[in-house]
Amino acid sequence: MNLRPWNNIKINECNEPLVVIPESIFRLTPHPYMSLGAPYLTGLDPWVLRQSVLKRLKQAQQNLFDITSDLQLALFDAWRPISVQKFMFNYTIEETCRSRGINIDDISNKEDITDVIEEVGRFWAKPSCNPLTPPPHSTGAAIDLTLADMSGHPLDLGGEIDFIGPESSPDFYKKDNLGMPCSKHQVFHNRRSLLFSVMEQAGFVQHPNEWWHFSYGDQLWAWTSNQGIPIYGAALEVSKDITLSEPSLVT
Ligand SMILES: C[C@@H](N)C(=O)N[C@H](C)C(=O)O
Numbered sequence: 001m002n003l004r005p006w007n008n009i010k011i012n013e014c015n016e017p018l019v020v021i022p023e024s025i026f027r028l029t030p031h032p033y034m035s036l037g038a039p040y041l042t043g044l045d046p047w048v049l050r051q052s053v054l055k056r057l058k059q060a061q062q063n064l065f066d067i068t069s070d071l072q073l074a075l076f077d078a079w080r081p082i083s084v085q086k087f088m089f090n091y092t093i094e095e096t097c098r099s100r101g102i103n104i105d106d107i108s109n110k111e112d113i114t115d116v117i118e119e120v121g122r123f124w125a126k127p128s129c130n131p132l133t134p135p136p137h138s139t140g141a142a143i144d145l146t147l148a149d150m151s152g153h154p155l156d157l158g159g160e161i162d163f164i165g166p167e168s169s170p171d172f173y174k175k176d177n178l179g180m181p182c183s184k185h186q187v188f189h190n191r192r193s194l195l196f197s198v199m200e201q202a203g204f205v206q207h208p209n210e211w212w213h214f215s216y217g218d219q220l221w222a223w224t225s226n227q228g229i230p231i232y233g234a235a236l237e238v239s240k241d242i243t244l245s246e247p248s249l250v251t
């Protein structure tokens, strides 16, 4: 599988700690990957971020409040152990094959399975244990989020978080990208633009294929913003009793 161009940028780790995200920033619960049985060892908490990333997330929340007091940010996921990245990467390959009627155990489907792995790899970072190419969420620099009303109901931004398909592209609902202009599409586009703008003003960059994924200080941030050197490598879980091998579905 090809690496992303940003994975070639050398990281200058700043050793900022992971800090707990206060509950004043709204979280979508139950946590989606915990609900699927992803391997969070006892005591591992996805609701942590690097200190400066959290500061910027709070700023983004304030930016949103300055525009409208009817909406809040709604967090979907933050820090992710590499073991969880591996679980979700393989889970998504298996689920995508299942939904397309591809039997993953049948060797004659090898080509179709390879295509699915390629497609999933456009959305999910490889669960790499190489310190030079950490998965973004494992650095504590990345966050998946959407918008919600003040009662905590997520707004419809025209696609589920983690959906594997073109609808996840940030500009999918931009006027010129779809044949028929439709007021619903305009609403989706406006909401995605609002999320992007409050996050961008706070210093985050957006993943090119995912309207919900933002980061500050990681390799993608350095590559996209052209601002220099990534400052966050993998912030690894402390526990020692976990074996991290290369994912079985990644060749
Ligand atoms: C797919 C989504 N949840 C996500 O986090 N994607 C990024 C690119 C990742 O895996 O780091």
Ligand SMILES: [Zn+2]
Pocket (backbone or CB within 6 Å): 137, 142, 143, 144, 212, 213, 214
């Ligand atoms: Zn993400």
